[in-house]
Amino acid sequence: MTSTPGSAGPTAAPTPPPSEPSAPGEPTERTARRRRFTRAERLLHRTTAALMLLCVVTAAVLYVPQLAELVGRRYLVVTVHQWAGVLLPVPFVLALVSRAFRADLRRLNRFAPYDRAWLRAVRRREHGPSARPAGKFNAGQKIYAAWTAGAVLVMLGTGLLMWFTGLAPLVWRTSATFVHDWLSLAVGIAVAGHIAMALADPEARRGMRTGSVERRWAREHHPRWLEDE
Numbered sequence: 001m002t003s004t005p006g007s008a009g010p011t012a013a014p015t016p017p018p019s020e021p022s023a024p025g026e027p028t029e030r031t032a033r034r035r036r037f038t039r040a041e042r043l044l045h046r047t048t049a050a051l052m053l054l055c056v057v058t059a060a061v062l063y064v065p066q067l068a069e070l071v072g073r074r075y076l077v078v079t080v081h082q083w084a085g086v087l088l089p090v091p092f093v094l095a096l097v098s099r100a101f102r103a104d105l106r107r108l109n110r111f112a113p114y115d116r117a118w119l120r121a122v123r124r125r126e127h128g129p130s131a132r133p134a135g136k137f138n139a140g141q142k143i144y145a146a147w148t149a150g151a152v153l154v155m156l157g158t159g160l161l162m163w164f165t166g167l168a169p170l171v172w173r174t175s176a177t178f179v180h181d182w183l184s185l186a187v188g189i190a191v192a193g194h195i196a197m198a199l200a201d202p203e204a205r206r207g208m209r210t211g212s213v214e215r216r217w218a219r220e221h222h223p224r225w226l227e228d229e
Helices: 039-063 065-071 074-087 090-095 099-108 113-123 139-163 170-199 202-210 215-221
Strands: 033-035 212-214
Touching: 033 215, 039 065, 039 074, 039 090, 039 099, 039 170, 039 202, 074 139, 099 139, 113 139, 139 170, 170 202, 202 212, 202 215, 212 215
Parallel strands: none
Antiparallel strands: 033 212
16 A cells, blocks of 8 residues: 655644543543532522512511502512412422432431531631531531521411411410511521522532532532542
């Protein structure tokens, strides 16, 4: 077989060497991210957030005179507030069919010794993975989840007493109104703090939006979670 003239000249392009496989344990493009939330969990978060914000906004309209005058239509606002509150636990109940969600619930309900170290580091304003060890959820997220779940149940119970006046005597309804009003203020402050922390962490928001996070971020904020692989 004859060669083409000039094929071996200096202008001939060298054949690139075959790419070498990544070394064991070396992060690749595919493994640079870690799956954090399933689609069912992300949908649960979005629907719960929408209902919670609807409750907070309508409550503000009902209790702030300036907003009440601006919006008007008080009966409609009351109706929206009531049904948003009643529907608030529904996404949680529906999400229980998800195995991944049930696994995350077990993580949220388990307070490990390193969670106490995380809280001590927060109190001392210490930062870093070694100072703030955390699994998939840190101690602050576990406390917030437990507090929110309890607040929703109390708000639902007191709200039903206020809605259906024949369920309880007047003294019960008066007490329910007091608890409901002040707890709604606390919920509003907690939701505002939650949103502020989310805005300060773009990768955490990306994880809730897309379902995965960078391993670098996970190693920095949730080092023990990576050890579960």
